[in-house]
Amino acid sequence: MTQRMDPKTYAAHWEHESTQIEDQGSYKWLSSITPDGNVLEVGAGVGFGTISLAATRPVLALDSNADLISKARARIASAGANADVLATDFLAPSPEAIGRIQNFAPKVVVAWFVGSNADDQERHASDVPWLDRAKKYRENIEDAVVTLPLCQPSVEWVHLAVRAGSVSGFSDEAVKLSQREDYDQYVFHPNGFEVTDVQIMSWERQGSQFGYQAAFNPNRAPGPSEPVILSIVAKRKVA
Numbered sequence: 001m002t003q004r005m006d007p008k009t010y011a012a013h014w015e016h017e018s019t020q021i022e023d024q025g026s027y028k029w030l031s032s033i034t035p036d037g038n039v040l041e042v043g044a045g046v047g048f049g050t051i052s053l054a055a056t057r058p059v060l061a062l063d064s065n066a067d068l069i070s071k072a073r074a075r076i077a078s079a080g081a082n083a084d085v086l087a088t089d090f091l092a093p094s095p096e097a098i099g100r101i102q103n104f105a106p107k108v109v110v111a112w113f114v115g116s117n118a119d120d121q122e123r124h125a126s127d128v129p130w131l132d133r134a135k136k137y138r139e140n141i142e143d144a145v146v147t148l149p150l151c152q153p154s155v156e157w158v159h160l161a162v163r164a165g166s167v168s169g170f171s172d173e174a175v176k177l178s179q180r181e182d183y184d185q186y187v188f189h190p191n192g193f194e195v196t197d198v199q200i201m202s203w204e205r206q207g208s209q210f211g212y213q214a215a216f217n218p219n220r221a222p223g224p225s226e227p228v229i230l231s232i233v234a235k236r237k238v239a
Helices: 007-023 026-033 048-054 066-079 095-104 118-124 130-144 172-191
Strands: 039-042 059-063 083-087 108-112 157-167 193-202 225-236
Touching: 007 026, 007 048, 007 066, 026 048, 026 108, 026 157, 026 193, 026 225, 039 048, 048 059, 048 066, 048 083, 048 108, 059 066, 059 095, 066 083, 083 095, 118 130, 130 172, 157 172, 172 193, 172 225
Parallel strands: 039 059, 039 108, 059 083, 108 157
Antiparallel strands: 157 225, 193 225
16 A cells, blocks of 8 residues: 555554455464464554464564554454453553563564554654655564564564565575575674575465555566565574
8 A cells, every 4th residue: 555544544454454364374374384482473453363373372462553453352352362462662662561571571573464554654764755664664663573672582583474576587496585685684684583484475466455566676676576475484593
């Protein structure tokens, strides 16, 4: 999406998108890749990912959108999942949120399909043109999940998932290698982590309102591409 959305409009938009992702089995697939242990989920959304994760482990989920939190809590309660959803800004967590995270002692941090409304983007990504703010906001979150206070010393693993494009003419292995190198260079190595696994799942985009590849990316190879979901798992390096 390239239009500006307030929090309530964004919540309705994301429920539509997240339902499509759920219907394709993507959350269950991502959960099967996620390492075991207490999971801190950055971005509960409407709760589909939370429920998938909580099927096999405790989950503490964060979100900053009151409408999304309401939807997620209702869905989680209906499913009887072992998960709590805490309201806080990901990039400026409250002292209460930090305390809850510390007490929870997460072993894994996940951040899947990170996005947000125009208010959050204005607050945390106003240094770029508004068409680029969704991408910049996501990059800011990716930096946050590998640093304090979200990434506590107890964290051994970080699992990211993004919707992207596999450019025609490039093999899956070439795409995986490129993503591994980029994420290690810009996100993980500077913060003591290293990518251990990259996987690709085809993404059926029909019906999605996502602004697929709308933001300019000078690192993207030219040519047509197919929509995919990228899973990137990184492990904390032993000192």
